[in-house]
Amino acid sequence: MMILPRIRALLWIFPVLIVAAGCATDKAVIAQANDAHKELSPAVVRDPVLDGYVQQLGDRIVRTAREMDQQGYGPKSHKSEDSEWMFKDIQFHLVNSPTLNAFTTGGQHIYLYSELLLSCKTEDEFAAVVAHEFGHIYARHVQKGMDRQYAILGGAALAAVGGAAIAGQENWQTGAGVGAGVGLAAGQFLGMGFTRNDEDEADRVGFVFYTRSGWDPGKFDGFFRTMIEKGHDKTPEAISDHPKLATRVANTERRIKELPPSASQWRRPNTAGPQRFAELQSRAKAYQKKVPKDKSLEAAQLMLAAFPSCVAPTDLPEQKSAQKKVVDAINRQKAKQ
């Protein structure tokens, strides 16, 4: 992903904001994720049945994670600060977006795209992606690393830009004002292309939470296999920030073999069985159709489309084009200064 060099080139806009190197604090990341959420919230599905379902499924993962935390489980980055906040008030949002992805801004928000829900064959596939996302939070991948610290702080440099991208060049003035919050989300997406190691670690940690929460270990890689079938595994690993899907499948197979014999006792029924899951998918599809399209939804969907992929080894064409829209707006702003 060529995002980091781009944002480095842009940081001169607000150089004063680059104040520290090293890890961002939990507090800073949580606050920025909350700010970003204000701009993304128009895309959140407001349906008690669907909301209730994704939150229930997510809470199941969080409960397991808390137990594992109490047993001292987790990478070093998990133990760097008090983790209590990770186990309360984590919000799992189903978002109305035609992009195939899931994402977390690193604080207490996880975004599960409607297209992902519709693309999963069973709840197991969906739960695996949700567990992976929570793995990013658990291992503090957004907080970690100097590059990302720069990028997150650089988010403010983009504050005006998101709005401009949405409003279009001719409405630059209005757009820049509107974008004060939206741009923060843009800055975050530019900063949050997780590394290959982060992705692998999120799979590893996510697999533990998923299996210990009672889902079928053999189905953890089901969604990766679906993505391979759809032709999403063509980029050589060496030039991608993400592990190849085939590698993620192989790693899952290895992790299944390494499970202790007692793992069979962890199994519990899915939150939604096959029929219920299909009903929820239909409900999500119907919801998408009845939501009125307006500017705020369009803006939120552009941001969601621009977040780097957490499910494919490289960003999809529509993700690249959304990122380009934002970057073009930045360049226009530079030209005006």
Ligand SMILES: [Zn+2]
């Ligand atoms: Zn990921």
